Structure formats: structure tokens, C-alpha cells
Amino acid sequence: MATDRFAEVEQAIDRGWMFRILQELILIRSENPFDDPVREGYREQEMADYLAGHLSGFGLAVEMREVRPGRPNVFGVMKGSRGQSALMLAGHMDTARTTGYPEAYDVRVEEGRMHGRGACDMKAALAAYLGVVKALRETGTRLNGNLIVCGIVDEEYQMLGSKAIGRSGRMADQGIIGEPTHLKICPANKGRVSTKIVTRGRAAHSSVPEKGINAIEKMSKVIRAFGDYNQELLSRTPHSLCGHGRFTPGVIHGGVQVNMVPDTCELEVDRRTLPGESQASVYADFHERIRRAAAGDPDFVYEITEPTWLIAPNDISPNEPVVAALRAAHREIFGNDPGVEAFVAGSDAPYMGLPTVICGPGSIAQAHTTCEFVDLQEVAAAARLYLHAALRLLGQG
Ligand SMILES: [Zn+2]
Incomplete structure (x- = not known):
């Protein structure tokens, strides 16, 4: 022995x-x-x-x-x-x-x-x-x-x-x-993919907000897009040890001063991933949800940056x-x-x-x-x- x-x-x-x-x-x-x-x-x-x-x-x-x-x-x-x-x-x-x-x-x-x-x-x-x-x-x-x-x-x-x-x-x-x-x-x-979702608009004086595109208002669509994401993750097949993937919007920044229509807003999100998930699969989830939530809005412009954290x-x-x-x-x-x-x-x-x-x-x-x-x-x-x-x-x- x-x-x-x-x-x-x-x-x-x-x-x-x-x-x-x-x-x-x-x-x-x-x-x-x-x-x-x-x-x-x-x-x-x-x-x-x-x-x-x-x-x-x-x-x-x-x-x-x-x-x-x-x-x-x-x-x-x-x-x-x-x-x-x-x-x-x-x-x-x-x-x-x-x-x-x-x-x-x-x-x-x-x-x-x-x-x-x-x-x-x-x-x-x-x-x-x-x-x-x-x-x-x-x-x-x-x-x-x-x-x-x-x-x-x-x-x-x-x-x-x-x-x-x-x-x-x-x-x-x-x-x-x-x-x-x-x-x-x-x-x-679990692993982790954190990234920033950025909405872009057009700055304007707040006395004429109709001349601008408010990036914070656009971000509200992004936040709504993820409203039931954790719920959906719970409905997916769990990993035998790790359970379910999880999602948290953690940090938000937008605007410069209160009398300006903000032209950018940035939301940093944290997604805990299961074995088998990747940056690509997570980004695909994100894009799909955001595009669905912003469908029909010709002024909606966004991007997802490179990951701020990426742990397998x-x-x-x-x-x-x-x-x-x-x-x-x-x-x-x-x-x-x-x-x-x-x-x-x-x-x-x-x-x-x-x-x-x-x-x-x-x-x-x-x-x-x-x-x-x-x-x-x-x-x-x-x-x-x-x-x-x-x-x-x-x-x-
Ligand atoms: Zn350690």
C-alpha cells in the first residue's frame, strides 16, 4: 500500500x-x-x-x-x-x-x-x-x-x-x-466576465433637451434589458457543483453636469460564468438582450468594451x-x-x-x-x- x-x-x-x-x-x-x-x-x-x-x-x-x-x-x-x-x-x-x-x-x-x-x-x-x-x-x-x-x-x-x-x-x-x-x-x-456597457448620445443644453440624445435615458433601456436575466440564468441547466451563472450591474457613471444632456453613460457589469461558458457566449447574451430592449430606437447606440476582468x-x-x-x-x-x-x-x-x-x-x-x-x-x-x-x-x- x-x-x-x-x-x-x-x-x-x-x-x-x-x-x-x-x-x-x-x-x-x-x-x-x-x-x-x-x-x-x-x-x-x-x-x-x-x-x-x-x-x-x-x-x-x-x-x-x-x-x-x-x-x-x-x-x-x-x-x-x-x-x-x-x-x-x-x-x-x-x-x-x-x-x-x-x-x-x-x-x-x-x-x-x-x-x-x-x-x-x-x-x-x-x-x-x-x-x-x-x-x-x-x-x-x-x-x-x-x-x-x-x-x-x-x-x-x-x-x-x-x-x-x-x-x-x-x-x-x-x-x-x-x-x-x-x-x-x-x-x-465559476469564472468571471466583467465589462463595461457604454451608451452614446449627443450633448445639448438642458434648456433644449430635444436637441440632444440622452445617454442616461438610453442606459435605462440597458438596465431594463437585464431585468430578468438572473431569473433566466436560474432556468438554465445548472452545473452539478457550481449551480447557476449570476449577473450584477455594479458601477454606473454618466453625465458631466446637471444642466447638460449627457452624451455617454457607462455601466460596469459582473457576470459569474459556469464551466462551458466563455467571454463570447456571455457577450452574445448581452448583445441579444440589449438589441431586443432597444429595438425600434434609431438613436440607440451602444458598445460593450473589452472585459475589465476575465477569469476562466x-x-x-x-x-x-x-x-x-x-x-x-x-x-x-x-x-x-x-x-x-x-x-x-x-x-x-x-x-x-x-x-x-x-x-x-x-x-x-x-x-x-x-x-x-x-x-x-x-x-x-x-x-x-x-x-x-x-x-x-x-x-x-
Ligand atoms: Zn488566493
Whole structure:
């Protein structure tokens, strides 16, 4: 049985060490720079250096691949004795920003929870990966397949890191990303298409509105066009884990001053997509609804811009070996089968170029908040799950 040695290797998971690593990872402030140049406070490079230092210290072959200047993905490969299959434990190294969160880097443990920016999203999983590698090394466990630990840049914005990984060809057979799921196993998640719908009119003085074309009034047709869209989405066949697509008009801007007929109005909308839906299918929905609502209005002019956000949905088979391995690990370690469910947010998973499941410590409810924390018992439990899954998937010589 591939997991015979689990009990022995599991004993070697060094919780105190792992928690110290987590604390150090949080203290490397690595907020996503978004469109700004890389500078202090945006230290994905230092995260990569830190991970590389530990991974090479454990004898892994380490490689960094720069995605943007100062923003490398990092890979550590623990070569298996046969090398016929590979499991990647991956996680993003950037975090959300800390506006309004002055204690973001006052890392502290209270009631068994470690607080700080990145605690659950997702430095806890990175610490757990290192804990797994350390336990394997210190027990002299030799896996048959390759275990790859991977740190990724730019998850919080454009997912440039995972897109680069996917483009470089298939690096492993299976992948786990430890985004915060309370250790639930999530082989699918919705994607997202956000865009701006712009109506155009003609400016005029408000004393003679009939000389203008009011773009705000035109936008009211757009808003009505989507009045029953969520209802329609609910009537479509749901995805088994993700349920239904959803639609929200989120931001509206129009007009310059109150005594002018506005010539533009802009509505930014957010559409959560199901596996199988795409930017093209969503835009087709939008155009159809708007054209129907504006039929017969010769002055109606609109456009839909390029997406302001575009995140692919993830959807791997619940029968993938990595999903089965995590479920088996749950059964053997915790005595229950958690089943599978959808992850509630977007992630790097669909871009990795390999079947990747989301399963990690902490809750998405704390991610991106001004009170981010992770339960340390969950970090330790995550390390046990990853270790169990790695032994099962990769076998040992
Ligand atoms: Zn995350």
C-alpha cells in the first residue's frame, strides 16, 4: 500500500517549524502591485527567494522563471526514483492589498489563529507544502514520482504567473492549489466576465433637451434589458457543483453636469460564468438582450468594451486521481468523506495546464478582509492531507 509509511512520515511534520515559516512568509509583504511598478511592499521576488532557499535547503532542484521584471514563479522539484508521474503543490505568493488594515503585518497568534495579511490567502498552504517536504526529507522517504512545489505570482490580478505556467507545457500530471476552502475539496469553480456597457448620445443644453440624445435615458433601456436575466440564468441547466451563472450591474457613471444632456453613460457589469461558458457566449447574451430592449430606437447606440476582468472557470472531473487521493486522505485521517464542492472564488487552477483541485486551510470569508487569519490546527491538518495525497499519488520506493 502506497500510504503504508504515512503514519511514520506524518509524525515528522514539524508543526512549530511550519508555523514559524508561516509567520515569516506573512512578514514578507507581497501585495500585488496591480498596474504599479514593483517596489517596497510588493515583494513577490522575496517570497520566491525565501521559498527557493528552503526548497534547495531540502535538496530540491530549484528554478525561477521570471514572468515580469522582479516577479518570478518558483519551482522546486523533488525528483522521484522512477519519475513517471508528478504532483504539483502550487500556490500564489502575492496577496490582496492592505488598505484600511493597519495591523496587516502585526503577525500574532490568538486563540490558535495566526493573523496577518496573506495568512489564509494563501501563505498557510505554502507553509504546509514546505512542512510536507521537510517531513519527507527527514524520514528519508523516497517517492517514485516527482513532487513539485510551486510559488506563483500575480494571482490577485491578472493571473500572469499561472498563465505562464500553462503556456510552458504540462509540468505535472495533477495539481493541488491550497486556496482557503476549510480543507473542502473543490474540483470546480465559476469564472468571471466583467465589462463595461457604454451608451452614446449627443450633448445639448438642458434648456433644449430635444436637441440632444440622452445617454442616461438610453442606459435605462440597458438596465431594463437585464431585468430578468438572473431569473433566466436560474432556468438554465445548472452545473452539478457550481449551480447557476449570476449577473450584477455594479458601477454606473454618466453625465458631466446637471444642466447638460449627457452624451455617454457607462455601466460596469459582473457576470459569474459556469464551466462551458466563455467571454463570447456571455457577450452574445448581452448583445441579444440589449438589441431586443432597444429595438425600434434609431438613436440607440451602444458598445460593450473589452472585459475589465476575465477569469476562466475551473472544472476537472471529480474522478481525477488527485481528487480521489484527497478524499481518501480525509477518510483515513479524519474518518469522513467530505465529498466535493465548488470553490466560491476564482483561482489559478484553470490556467495551470494540468488537472488542478482547490483544497486548503482557512476560509475565503477571511481572505481580502481587514481581519485575515488562519486556524493553525487547519494548517497542520492541510499538511497531513497533502502528505497523504502525495504518498498515494506518487508511491514510494
Ligand atoms: Zn488566493
